[in-house]
Amino acid sequence: MSPARPALVVGIDPGTAVTGYGVVSCAGRAPALVECGVVRTPADAPLAERLAAIHEGIVGVLARHRPDTVAVEGAFYAKNVRTAIVLGHARGVILLAAQQAGAALRECAPADVKKAVTGSGAATKAQVQFMVARLLRLAHPPEPADAADGVAIALCAALAPPLPTLPSPRRIPR
Amino acid sequence: MSPARPALVVGIDPGTAVTGYGVVSCAGRAPALVECGVVRTPADAPLAERLAAIHEGIVGVLARHRPDTVAVEGAFYAKNVRTAIVLGHARGVILLAAQQAGAALRECAPADVKKAVTGSGAATKAQVQFMVARLLRLAHPPEPADAADGVAIALCAALAPPLPTLPSPRRIPR
Numbered sequence: 001m002s003p004a005r006p007a008l009v010v011g012i013d014p015g016t017a018v019t020g021y022g023v024v025s026c027a028g029r030a031p032a033l034v035e036c037g038v039v040r041t042p043a044d045a046p047l048a049e050r051l052a053a054i055h056e057g058i059v060g061v062l063a064r065h066r067p068d069t070v071a072v073e074g075a076f077y078a079k080n081v082r083t084a085i086v087l088g089h090a091r092g093v094i095l096l097a098a099q100q101a102g103a104a105l106r107e108c109a110p111a112d113v114k115k116a117v118t119g120s121g122a123a124t125k126a127q128v129q130f131m132v133a134r135l136l137r138l139a140h141p142p143e144p145a146d147a148a149d150g151v152a153i154a155l156c157a158a159l160a161p162p163l164p165t166l167p168s169p170r171r172i173p174r
Numbered sequence: 175m176s177p178a179r180p181a182l183v184v185g186i187d188p189g190t191a192v193t194g195y196g197v198v199s200c201a202g203r204a205p206a207l208v209e210c211g212v213v214r215t216p217a218d219a220p221l222a223e224r225l226a227a228i229h230e231g232i233v234g235v236l237a238r239h240r241p242d243t244v245a246v247e248g249a250f251y252a253k254n255v256r257t258a259i260v261l262g263h264a265r266g267v268i269l270l271a272a273q274q275a276g277a278a279l280r281e282c283a284p285a286d287v288k289k290a291v292t293g294s295g296a297a298t299k300a301q302v303q304f305m306v307a308r309l310l311r312l313a314h315p316p317e318p319a320d321a322a323d324g325v326a327i328a329l330c331a332a333l334a335p336p337l338p339t340l341p342s343p344r345r346i347p348r
Contacts (some may be wrong), residue, residue, distance in 0.1 A: 049272040055270055084255040088262020089269065096229055096267050098224040 011154025022151025185328025
């Protein structure tokens with residue numbers, strides 16, 4: 001038994017300055033773009049304020065569309081500890097918003113996103129954008145680029161349903 | 175002009191498994207412990223669920239006490255990128271809760287916390303716990319240890335008011 005294909009996916013590309021998102025419907029024979037955009041935060045605002053803006057923006061997107069699945073880019077590739085922590089903050093409030101909305105959460109590694117839309121995990125950014133437009137029958141790739149990244153992540157979850165999962169092993173109490 | 179001393183501080187030591195907190199009042203002549211405790215999350219729960227539990231727990235503490243200042247341990251010391259990202263997630267939902275509660279946020283580096291309560295940035299954990307108990311006139315250090323860490327962070331913000339800050343420089347638009 002394989003898990004059901006999601007009906008409506010919101011893909012999110014987290015960032016403290018710009019968080020991109022894409023909403024993809026899988027109701028028809030082929031996936032279709034419903035909406036995409038970005039949540040921008042003021043560059044001179046303190047981190048807590050920016051996190052509140054990201055959380056509020058994503059809560060708004062999820063409330064409007066009520067997706068069954070939220071896909072977020074896996075964060076295993078940050079350049080250094082400092083970058084990783086800041087990126088973790090943004091991902092944290094996004095995972096919180098997904099959990100509060102009751103959506104299933106899917107984490108997609110960057111290479112899986114590329115592979116799902118282009119067939120190669122080593123595809124270039126331009127190739128990904130070209131294929132996002134082609135798969136969704138758009139005249140040109142979604143803009144800005146962060147929104148297109150969100151759409152690609154949503155497509156990854158929409159096109160490649162996850163493998164069936166086993167429940168996490170329980171820790172043996174000491 | 176130096177910034178006012180906070181009246182009520184909640185100090186938080188973020189962690190995905192155990193988040194410790196301490197509430198310290200500065201209304202009297204010496205700081206006093208109001209409450210301390212931990213938010214524990216189930217070890218077998220997915221990260222998003224654990225983040226929601228941390229957020230809910232801290233939102234509850236802040237709603238009960240309405241502190242003017244929330245102090246969080248600075249996170250510049252993670253062992254590796256993976257640890258840093260996960261810690262960043264927990265800090266993200268805590269900063270969000272502080273922002274949503276309208277409290278001023280104070281970040282305290284681990285060495286500053288140690289220095290504020292023991293006089294040395296290189297103090298041992300036992301020394302910190304001993305001094306936390308002494309400064310707050312307690313018979314023994316707060317338990318569990320994560321709660322004591324939260325109290326020490328609150329004490330750091332309570333005893334050492336921040337230096338006056340200048341507004342962030344605005345970026346010159348291109």
